[in-house]
Amino acid sequence: MREKQIEQKFVNAVKSAGGLALKFISPGCDGMPDRLVLLPYGKLAFVEVKAQGQKPRPLQEKRKRQLEVLGFSVFCIDGEEQIGGILDEIQSS
Numbered sequence: 021m022r023e024k025q026i027e028q029k030f031v032n033a034v035k036s037a038g039g040l041a042l043k044f045i046s047p048g049c050d051g052m053p054d055r056l057v058l059l060p061y062g063k064l065a066f067v068e069v070k071a072q073g074q075k076p077r078p079l080q081e082k083r084k085r086q087l088e089v090l091g092f093s094v095f096c097i098d099g100e101e102q103i104g105g106i107l108d109e110i111q112s113s
Contacts, residue, residue: 021071021072021099021100022071022072023069023070023071023074025100026069026070026071026072026097026098026099026100027054027055027069029100029103030055030067030069030097030100030103031055033103033104033107034057034059034107037059037060037107037111038059038060039057039058039059039060039063040057040058041055041056041057041058041067042055042056042057042058043055044056044066049083050079051077051079051080051082051083052066052083053066053067053068053080053083053084053087053094053096054067054068054069055067055068055069057110059107059110059111061111063110063111063113064092064093064110065092065093065094065095065106065110065113066084066087066092066093066094066095067094067095067096067097067106068080068084068094068095068096068097069096069097069098070096070097070098071098072098072099073098074098075096075098076096084096093109093110093113095109095110
């Protein structure tokens with residue numbers, strides 16, 4: 021499945037959960053995750069979406085580690101079957 025298809029399914033799932041999956045663009049800071057996910061009750065996470073079987077680039081891995089050191093959750097998904105589990109994990113954090 022293509023990245024765009026997975027991302028759209030993810031955005032729709034977040035909306036169904038009562039949240040927002042904002043496209044995250046950070047000029048001057050390449051490698052940031054694709055989406056900033058805001059769920060009810062102050063739940064927040066970053067999500068990088070990849071085409072099926074694809075992995076994050078080294079710079080994306082570096083940004084993931086930087087965000088995690090600051091205490092943020094960062095997820096990478098490459099298939100629609102992962103969406104429910106990631107949303108559950110964000111909601112339970």
